[in-house]
Amino acid sequence: MTDITAVRWDDELIEKYNINGPRYTSYPTAVQFEALSEETVTGVMTQAQAETGPMSLYVHLPFCEHICFYCACMKVGTKDKSKADVYLDAIELEAAKRSPFFKHRQVDQLHFGGGTPTFLTDVQMSRLLTILKTHFTWNASGEYSIEIDPRTTSNEMLTFLRDNGFNRISLGIQDFNEETQKSVNRLQSLEMVTDLMNHARALEFDSISFDLIYGLPHQNEARFLETLDKVIALSPDRLSVYNYAHLPERFKPQRRIVTDTLPALDEKIRMLKSTIETLQNAGYVYIGMDHFAKPTDGLTKALQDGSLQRNFQGYSTHGDLDMLALGVSSISHIQGAFMQNDAVLSQYEEKVMNDQFFTARGFHLSQDDKIRQKLIRELSCAGEVLFSDYEKEYGINFADYFAYGLEQMRLQEQDELVELTDNSIKVLPQGRLLLRIICMAFDAYLEPGKTTQKFSKII
Numbered sequence: 001m002t003d004i005t006a007v008r009w010d011d012e013l014i015e016k017y018n019i020n021g022p023r024y025t026s027y028p029t030a031v032q033f034e035a036l037s038e039e040t041v042t043g044v045m046t047q048a049q050a051e052t053g054p055m056s057l058y059v060h061l062p063f064c065e066h067i068c069f070y071c072a073c074m075k076v077g078t079k080d081k082s083k084a085d086v087y088l089d090a091i092e093l094e095a096a097k098r099s100p101f102f103k104h105r106q107v108d109q110l111h112f113g114g115g116t117p118t119f120l121t122d123v124q125m126s127r128l129l130t131i132l133k134t135h136f137t138w139n140a141s142g143e144y145s146i147e148i149d150p151r152t153t154s155n156e157m158l159t160f161l162r163d164n165g166f167n168r169i170s171l172g173i174q175d176f177n178e179e180t181q182k183s184v185n186r187l188q189s190l191e192m193v194t195d196l197m198n199h200a201r202a203l204e205f206d207s208i209s210f211d212l213i214y215g216l217p218h219q220n221e222a223r224f225l226e227t228l229d230k231v232i233a234l235s236p237d238r239l240s241v242y243n244y245a246h247l248p249e250r251f252k253p254q255r256r257i258v259t260d261t262l263p264a265l266d267e268k269i270r271m272l273k274s275t276i277e278t279l280q281n282a283g284y285v286y287i288g289m290d291h292f293a294k295p296t297d298g299l300t301k302a303l304q305d306g307s308l309q310r311n312f313q314g315y316s317t318h319g320d321l322d323m324l325a326l327g328v329s330s331i332s333h334i335q336g337a338f339m340q341n342d343a344v345l346s347q348y349e350e351k352v353m354n355d356q357f358f359t360a361r362g363f364h365l366s367q368d369d370k371i372r373q374k375l376i377r378e379l380s381c382a383g384e385v386l387f388s389d390y391e392k393e394y395g396i397n398f399a400d401y402f403a404y405g406l407e408q409m410r411l412q413e414q415d416e417l418v419e420l421t422d423n424s425i426k427v428l429p430q431g432r433l434l435l436r437i438i439c440m441a442f443d444a445y446l447e448p449g450k451t452t453q454k455f456s457k458i459i
Helices: 012-016 038-049 082-102 121-135 153-161 178-183 189-202 221-234 253-255 265-281 296-306 345-353 367-381 387-394 401-414 434-440
Strands: 055-061 105-116 137-149 166-174 207-214 240-243 285-288 291-292 310-311 314-316 322-326 331-334 337-341 358-365 384-386 418-420 425-426
Touching: 012 434, 038 082, 038 166, 038 314, 038 358, 055 121, 082 121, 082 322, 082 345, 121 345, 121 401, 137 189, 153 189, 153 418, 153 425, 166 189, 178 207, 189 207, 207 221, 207 265, 207 337, 221 265, 240 265, 265 285, 285 434, 291 296, 310 367, 367 384, 367 434, 401 418, 401 434
Parallel strands: 055 105, 055 322, 105 137, 137 166, 166 207, 207 240
Antiparallel strands: 240 291, 285 291, 310 314, 322 331, 331 337, 337 358, 384 425, 418 425
16 A cells, blocks of 8 residues: 655656646635626525535735835734734724625634734733634634744744644744845744744643745755755654745745855755655655654544545635635635635725625636546545546546546656556646646646746745
C-alpha cells in the first residue's frame, strides 16, 4: 500500500513539469469569476437556509500598519485605527443581512485573515466578536484561527484572543534574514517571534502555524536553511512554505522590490528541495503543495484518515463546509457557488451601508464543475480517486467522461507521477510534489496544451 505521506524528488521531472498553473484553492479558479445577479446570490442564500449542517465563517480584515512589498493580498495601509471602526460598522450590517440564512447553523470553523487582523485594538476586536456571536450560532469546541503579525501583536492581545475562544494562530514569518526583511519592508527579530511563541505555548493554543516564503530578495539555499534552523527550534505545529510570485504589473507594492535581487529559478528549486528534506528530517510531514505539519497535528491526521480538505486558506480539516465570508474582497463558497464581495474598500462600505448589492463577482457551478471540483479536491487531498464512486454518484462512465484528462494522465503515468488502473488513479511519491500539474489534466478551463501567466510556477 502506498504511503500517502511519502514524497520523492526527481530533478528531471521537476524541470519538465515546472510550468505555470493554478494552486487549486478553488475550482473553478478565481480567474473564471464573473458578474453575478442579486437574484442568483439570493437564491444561493435561500438554498443554504434549507441546510442544517455546520458551517465555516471567514472575516477579512484588510488594514496594515506596514505594507510588505511582496504582498498580493487585498490590504489597506494606514496607522489610523478609526478606519477600522467604520469598517466594523459595515461588517455588522453585512452580518445582520446574512444572519437569517445561517443563524440556525452551527459555526464549526472561524478564520480571521487579512491584511493584518491584529491591527484591531482590543476594544475593536471585542466588538467584532460580539457582532459575530450575536448574529451566528457557535460551537464551543470549534476551530477558531487568526493570522498574526508579530510586529503588531502583543502578549496581551494573545491572551485576549485565547480567552475569547481562539485556539489556532498563524504567524507571518517569511524569513529571519535581516537583509531580506529590509528589502521587503518586514523587519521582525527572532527575539520578538520567540517571545510571542513562548507566550502562545503557555496559553496552550491547540496549533501554531508559521508562514514562510522562498524566492524573496537576497535569499539563497544556505540563507534559507539558516531560517529553517531557527524555525525548527521554535517548533511550530504547521508550516506553509509559499513560492513568491513576482508580478509587479499586477501588484503595486512589488514594484518596490529590485528584480535583480531575486534568486534565479534554479536557486529557488534548490531552496524548495532542501526545505522539504530539512523539514522531513526534523519530523514534519509533507501534507501537499506548500503545507507541512507535525505527525500529531490535526492536518496530518486528516491526511492519513482521508478527511483532508482544501479551501481558500489552503489545506484544512473543515474545507468541505459551506463557508460564509464577510468583509471587503472576501469569497464565500456556499451551495455550489463562489461569491466575492466588492474588492474596493470605499465601494464595499458604501454599498453595505446603503443596503445596495455588494457581491462584485463569483461563479455558479454547473454539474460538470461540481464533478471536476470533487475530483481535483480528492487528487490534491487524498491522492487517490476511485472511478466507481463517481459512476455511482453522478451516473457517468468515468473513462468516457474524463477521456481527455486520462489521456494526459497516461503521459504522467510514464513518468511515475501516478498509477492508473481500470478503476482508480493513485498519486505516487514523485507526483506529490507535482499535484498541481496532475490536477490540471482535469481542468476544463485550461486550453489544451497551454498554460497562462495568470498563475504562478508549479514549483
